[in-house]
Amino acid sequence: MITTQKVLNGKFSLEMHTFGTGGEPLLFIHGAGGLMPMEPYLEELGKTFKVYAPQFPGYGESTGNEHIDDIGDAVCFFHELMDELGIPTAHIVGHSMGGMLAAEVAAFDVHRAKKLVLIAPAGFWIDEHPIADLFATDLTQIAPLLFHDPNSPAAQMMTAIPTDFKVLETMYVERVKRFATASKFLWPIPDRGLKKRAYRIAAPTLLLWGDDDKLIPPAYAKEFTSRIKNCKLELIKNAGHMVMYEQQEALVGAITKFLKG
Amino acid sequence: MKFTWFHLMPYRFLPEDFKDKYRSVWVDIPRDLYDPKVGHRLYNDYLDQLEYADSMGFDGLGVNEHHQNAYGLMPSPNIMAASLSRRTRNANLVVLGNSIALYNPPIRVAEEFAMLDVISGGRLIAGFPVGTSMDTNFCYGEVPATIREKYYEAHELIMKAWKARDVFSFNGKYTKLRYVNLWPKPIQQPHPPVWIPGGGSVETYDFCADHDYQYSFLSYFGYIAGKKVSDGYWEVMAKKGKELNPYSLGFAQVVAVSETDEQAEKDYSPHMDYFYNRCLHVYQGFADAPGYRTVKTIKAGLLGQVGERAALARQDLKWKDFVDQGYIIAGSPKTVRERLREAMKSLNCGHLMILQQIGSMPPELVRKNTNLFATEVMPHMRDLWSEFQDRWSPKRDMKDVAMPGPVYFEKAGTNGAARAAAAASTEVRVGK
Numbered sequence: 001m002i003t004t005q006k007v008l009n010g011k012f013s014l015e016m017h018t019f020g021t022g023g024e025p026l027l028f029i030h031g032a033g034g035l036m037p038m039e040p041y042l043e044e045l046g047k048t049f050k051v052y053a054p055q056f057p058g059y060g061e062s063t064g065n066e067h068i069d070d071i072g073d074a075v076c077f078f079h080e081l082m083d084e085l086g087i088p089t090a091h092i093v094g095h096s097m098g099g100m101l102a103a104e105v106a107a108f109d110v111h112r113a114k115k116l117v118l119i120a121p122a123g124f125w126i127d128e129h130p131i132a133d134l135f136a137t138d139l140t141q142i143a144p145l146l147f148h149d150p151n152s153p154a155a156q157m158m159t160a161i162p163t164d165f166k167v168l169e170t171m172y173v174e175r176v177k178r179f180a181t182a183s184k185f186l187w188p189i190p191d192r193g194l195k196k197r198a199y200r201i202a203a204p205t206l207l208l209w210g211d212d213d214k215l216i217p218p219a220y221a222k223e224f225t226s227r228i229k230n231c232k233l234e235l236i237k238n239a240g241h242m243v244m245y246e247q248q249e250a251l252v253g254a255i256t257k258f259l260k261g
Numbered sequence: 262m263k264f265t266w267f268h269l270m271p272y273r274f275l276p277e278d279f280k281d282k283y284r285s286v287w288v289d290i291p292r293d294l295y296d297p298k299v300g301h302r303l304y305n306d307y308l309d310q311l312e313y314a315d316s317m318g319f320d321g322l323g324v325n326e327h328h329q330n331a332y333g334l335m336p337s338p339n340i341m342a343a344s345l346s347r348r349t350r351n352a353n354l355v356v357l358g359n360s361i362a363l364y365n366p367p368i369r370v371a372e373e374f375a376m377l378d379v380i381s382g383g384r385l386i387a388g389f390p391v392g393t394s395m396d397t398n399f400c401y402g403e404v405p406a407t408i409r410e411k412y413y414e415a416h417e418l419i420m421k422a423w424k425a426r427d428v429f430s431f432n433g434k435y436t437k438l439r440y441v442n443l444w445p446k447p448i449q450q451p452h453p454p455v456w457i458p459g460g461g462s463v464e465t466y467d468f469c470a471d472h473d474y475q476y477s478f479l480s481y482f483g484y485i486a487g488k489k490v491s492d493g494y495w496e497v498m499a500k501k502g503k504e505l506n507p508y509s510l511g512f513a514q515v516v517a518v519s520e521t522d523e524q525a526e527k528d529y530s531p532h533m534d535y536f537y538n539r540c541l542h543v544y545q546g547f548a549d550a551p552g553y554r555t556v557k558t559i560k561a562g563l564l565g566q567v568g569e570r571a572a573l574a575r576q577d578l579k580w581k582d583f584v585d586q587g588y589i590i591a592g593s594p595k596t597v598r599e600r601l602r603e604a605m606k607s608l609n610c611g612h613l614m615i616l617q618q619i620g621s622m623p624p625e626l627v628r629k630n631t632n633l634f635a636t637e638v639m640p641h642m643r644d645l646w647s648e649f650q651d652r653w654s655p656k657r658d659m660k661d662v663a664m665p666g667p668v669y670f671e672k673a674g675t676n677g678a679a680r681a682a683a684a685a686s687t688e689v690r691v692g693k
Contacts, residue, residue: 069407133546135405135546135550135551136399136544136546136547136550137546138545138546141546169559169560172559173556173559173560175551176551176552176554176556176559177556178551179551179552180405180406180551180552181406181552182551183404183405183406183550183551183552184404184406184407187398187402187404187405187406187550188398188399188402188404189402
């Protein structure tokens, strides 16, 4: 992984993570939690693709969050970023909130996504299947919500609460920054009108979902499959919302097969 | 020294095992726990208590806004203030306040406050809180990241609407209005005094200092814990070269007066327990939506007042601890006089928001508490800060104040002649 700071349009300074050196370009859009310092599944994807994974403005070292209020602003941001990176068309992969944004990027301008992969994407609301309130979930209760097996080493590592106060404060402040940004798209209900635009998505689309996702249940898949012309669903076994940490091999395998196919 | 008799209007009958059985008094408290027939009694009791405080010579009557909350039954404080505007004569109506970012368009607040000011003959004090995270983000769905920006814009619109002499257009980010034209406008010109209730966000100090507003710290933790916030406020005021006038600071404090210190414990201890252990039982996840407080405030280490972390701080407190740690100023009139004077001096505070009904306190005890305070404490504290001028209260310069007509309870249509005669005898007098 290489981390660089990229300036965009005088408004944004982006913490850009890139993985791999060759292969077709792939833009990865992260979820509400943002990118972690190490992302092994992106390293894996980097063996086949040239992966561009920016921290969204407001996350980590990325600035310019004040220029983005809503979906329209976010989509413009990604379109501009792709142009600036010299990849006006690319494979686009997004997880959770990032899946929602990826779908919007592909719906607003149908020429942007070569192929689209949505991993447990947000963007819809079904009264019968209310999405759990991530924002009101205390740190101590977050592991069972996000993981199939909250006791697994991956889940424990991801949700550990530091005992050192300084470290805890730093983590808390960063979490507040990230979730505050996410709240622009997800608060209080993560429906910002994708239902009006999803039909426009022209790229072949793969929908990946952990079969035990307790945050956004797989029941939401039909909102995508019923609207996107060329969209297929693959459930990943023994995975919760954080599919990539629980079933990395299955996930990377499915993405690679779909994008290379 | 001035005194605003403040009511939170709690539901007094939460079950004994409330804390163990339910996760929060706020946001998602079960509806079944509210009995509207009991609620009828409570609202009327509480309005009686505020009216009684007016008759006992308090300077202001305080009400505030909360949503989906069992310790604060005023989703609309303006309805309470409207009722009080007709049934009281002297006290200022301290509405602390309307969470202005929640109203669409916020001009609604400018209108309703103007109505209250006009009905009451210029007795309104206008409070503009951001509102708690529970109220604004969780109950009313406001995006945490933008609530403050929306609040500042709403404030700009309301103040402009109050001050403007002509119709104007307002092209805000959150509110766009082609014709802003306030009818009615307030009696107090250009606008009623503005008080900003805060819970310790550092930005609010600057906001008050820059606009010459009164800052009201609505704490439930008492004057000892509150000193950290008042010190922060005065530091900002000093840095900006503002007058350190105690009347520019308000502070909420629970006060319980009885014949003796021992009797005070007997009278009030169970109600304190009810307040701190049932009323303030708020689920941690609702205490502070990400983005509601700024990073600057988080780093200043000012923890919120509610939530499990705050609850931990007081879980084993007994009456003596509540008194010793200043959560409550309680005891004989003499004790209360001494502690309260010490408290107000240490905070440099000129406006006390006094909480005399707390938790499950029944009406007769509220009356006793209020009466003892008004007769045995308040007169002895009036001299405090007499060297300062209170620029944050209504001036009350209206010569001719309209009085409500007499109230008739006869059945409609049975005594038309008497009603007509009464109406004729109480015609509205219009002052020049």
